[in-house]
Amino acid sequence: MYCQQCQESRTPACTLGGACGKKKTVAGAQDRVLYSLSALAFRAKAADTSLEPCVLEALFATLTNVNFDEVRFGEYLSCITAHYNALPPAAGEPAFDAPAGLDTLSDVNTRSLFSLLLFGVKGLAAYYSHALVLGKSDDTVLPFIRDALASRFENLTIDQRTALVLDCGRHGVTVLALLDAANQTYGVPEITRVSTSTGVRPGILVTGHDLKDLALLLEATKNEGIDIYTHGEMLPAHAYPAFKKYPHLRGNYGGSWAEQVTDFAKFNGPVLFTTNCLVPPAPAYADKVFTTGAVGFPNCPHIDAGPDGSKDFSTLIAFARTCRPPEELGRPDLLTGCAHDAVLALAPKVIDLIKGGKIRRFVVMAGCDGRDKRRSYYTEFAKALPRDTIILTAGCAKYRYNALALGDIDGIPRVLDAGQCNDSYSLVVVALALADAFGCGVNDLPISYNIAWYEQKAVLVLLALLHLGVKNIMLGPSLPEFVSPDVLNVLVTTFGLQPSSTVAEDLVKLSCI
Known part of the structure; x- marks a missing residue:
């Protein structure tokens, strides 16, 4: 075994077993x-x-x-x-x-x-x-x-x-x-406040990223007396108009994938994994994990797609009916749906606030969450940002700060969540639109990039940003083990890629103070 593909890889690689739990x-x-x-x-x-x-x-x-x-x-x-x-x-x-x-x-x-x-x-x-x-x-x-x-x-x-x-x-x-x-397919996302409270009915928790799986499950359960909750990167689903028509889409439960061991035990009902991120299930809920698509774990029921793309959720639904309702976690409601269409609709006001000095800087804090203790850095960084800065985020990294009471700037929320990790594209669309409005290049805008990475989709998003010419990206909480010193030197000299360090130092490096 020689695996160094994720941020938690051991130095120089996982060789006896994966930090992820992979044998x-x-x-x-x-x-x-x-x-x-x-x-x-x-x-x-x-x-x-x-x-x-x-x-x-x-x-x-x-x-x-x-x-x-x-x-x-x-x-x-x-x-x-x-x-x-x-x-x-x-x-x-x-x-x-x-x-x-x-x-x-x-x-x-x-x-x-x-x-x-x-x-x-x-x-x-x-x-x-x-x-x-x-x-x-x-x-x-x-x-x-x-x-x-x-x-x-x-x-x-x-x-x-x-x-x-x-x-x-x-x-x-x-x-x-x-x-x-x-x-x-499910409509244009709308800025939406999502409840994190629980109901009195049994529930099914949907995690991962696949919106079609959620759509199929919502249709299959609309008359079953069961509530559907989202988890992790499925939170942005609440912003799509097509999903809002289902009253049994109750809300969001728990934090990012990194907290699933504690959150899932309190959910009490089954959890459907549509994509990553699965960690080896704890005994408290191992019998409640269902998988579909590319996801798999030994002895967990797997729901295959039929030739026409349909899925039979009957076993999952029958199991959910036997379960107790989820426990309350006591967390605040969350804001999502701040994708490019929604944010660009606010562009005239945002531009006026920039010109008036009320918004001095945007900080892109997109990317992944993880279990590394150093990731508390992102919570502290968000807290330390001056009140005239706005965080643009996407991916599960947002769970490090999206529940903080950071307020707004003349009605513009200081944390704008574009959605899933793939919705980092929305942040680029917003940046390019601002560059066009101000007649400058994307690297001339008052935007800094402090990105958290964990797995390989984040690698693709980083490469996409580099292709678009975005420079001086800060990456953490550690640099990839698989990048050799020579390759890193190319990334640094060509694109200004830099590692995160301390909150105080990075606020200065990223021109946030």
Whole structure:
């Protein structure tokens, strides 16, 4: 085992078991799937053949905290092998059965750049999967994923590998925009205050990111006497008009994925994982975890999609009826839905407040939450920001500060939550609109970037921001283990990427005070 794909990876890598709870055997199965995908991609590229869309789920399943089920990875490998055997051999192709870990790439910079590319592609596959189930596609995405995976076995220069990494950011922008449009299947998000109180009926808690799964479940439970609650990155679902028509969409329960061990035990009912982030369930609620899509855990019931995309939630619903209602957590209501359409509707007022000196700076604090104790930094940073600054956020990092009483500036909330991690695209749209209004470049705006990362979707979002020319991004709570000193130097000198340090120092570095 040699895994260093997430922020909590041990130094230099997890080798005996994952910090995420992944067993060494599961890590080996994931490595085998990823290696075989690259071998398949090498053959497919030589034959000028596109990869099958099924590879997206296999890639998605290898993200941190998605799938811990070794049996499922065996099924993915069988599928990949069948596609591989259906293609003609390619000149110079690698052995299909060979040591599979990324540590087999002996050159440290080659390994670093391919890791950065692979992890970005994993994020690309995850977001593209969400767009596809909502009917949106782009003909350039699967060919790029094929070429990116195949590059593992190609004799490329460092410059060529760097170009592939940056091209992943370009495709990231394409897919984030595609998913933004796909999500509007459920309407344009509206700024919405979401209740965190509980009702007297049994509930089902929906976590992850998949809006279609939530839509299917809401329709299936509308006359069942059960309340539906969102958790983690599903909070922004409350902002979509299509979901507001369901009175049994009760509210949001708990904090980010990092708090699930304590929150889920108090929910009392079943939890449906639609995507990441799953951690090995604690005994107090292990019998209540259901999975769907790419998610998997041994002995947890899995709900497959039918050929038409439908899902049978009857077992989940029947189980929920036997459970007690959720316990109150005593948390304040939360604001969400501040995506680009909603914020740009406020643009004239925002521009006037900027010109009048009442809004001096925006700070983008998007990204991931996690269990690292250093993440309390983001709570303290938000508290320390001057009252003439506004936080733009997306992703589960917001749970570090979205319940703070930070107030507003002439009616504009000081924390504007655009939504899920993929809605970081909304923040870019807002920034570009402001740059256009002020006739300047995006890096000339009074906007600072203090980003928290955890897993591979955050890697893709970072690459997308770099492609768009955003510079001087601060990243924390630690820099990726998989980035070599030489690659880091390129990111620093070219894009001004910088690590977070202390609240006091970073407030100055980011021109917040």
